[in-house]
Amino acid sequence: MRQRVGIARAFALSPKLLLLDEPFGMLDSLTRWDLQDVLMDIWTRTEVTAICVTHDVDEAILLADRVVMMSNGPNARIGKILEVDLPRPRSRRALLEHPDYYLYREQLLNFLEEYEKGMAGSQDAAASEDTKEEKEAA
Numbered sequence: 001m002r003q004r005v006g007i008a009r010a011f012a013l014s015p016k017l018l019l020l021d022e023p024f025g026m027l028d029s030l031t032r033w034d035l036q037d038v039l040m041d042i043w044t045r046t047e048v049t050a051i052c053v054t055h056d057v058d059e060a061i062l063l064a065d066r067v068v069m070m071s072n073g074p075n076a077r078i079g080k081i082l083e084v085d086l087p088r089p090r091s092r093r094a095l096l097e098h099p100d101y102y103l104y105r106e107q108l109l110n111f112l113e114e115y116e117k118g119m120a121g122s123q124d125a126a127a128s129e130d131t132k133e134e135k136e137a138a
Contacts, residue, residue: 003023003024003027003031003035006023007023007035007038007039007042008038008042011042011046011048014046014048015048016048016049017048017049017050017051018048018049018050018051019050019051019053020039020050020051020052020053021053022053022054022055023035023039023052024036024054024056024059025054025055032059033092036059036062036063036092039063040062040063040089040090044088044089052064057105057108057109057112058105060108061084061086061095061101061104061105061108062090062092062095064084065083065084065085066081066082066083066084067081067082067084067104067108068080068081069081069082069108069111069112069115071115079111079115080107080111082104082107082108084104085100086098086100086101086104
């Protein structure tokens, strides 16, 4: 209930921009879905620009018109921008039945997979350099 009040309070201030940092991260699935619907309903009425940080691929597709995928860490970089051109208003059920949903989901998951492979490769290279330096020092 506190999350719902927080979302309503944020929109009540009539902001020009709303930043939501993992607003549903610590919630169970049913509460998360309910609050996502509340957020979309309020957004439909206000049409305020909202930036929502999430690690949930499905949530990103449901809520966003544009998903900005980033690397992580202190030197985070924008990796790819995905335009989500699905009809609004959106419902979870309609989203799952829309053929483009799975294409968007695949693109997001591919980015994450490629990023992970790249990170593993750079970590292997860094470990290799450390080992080389240790051998030279010995």
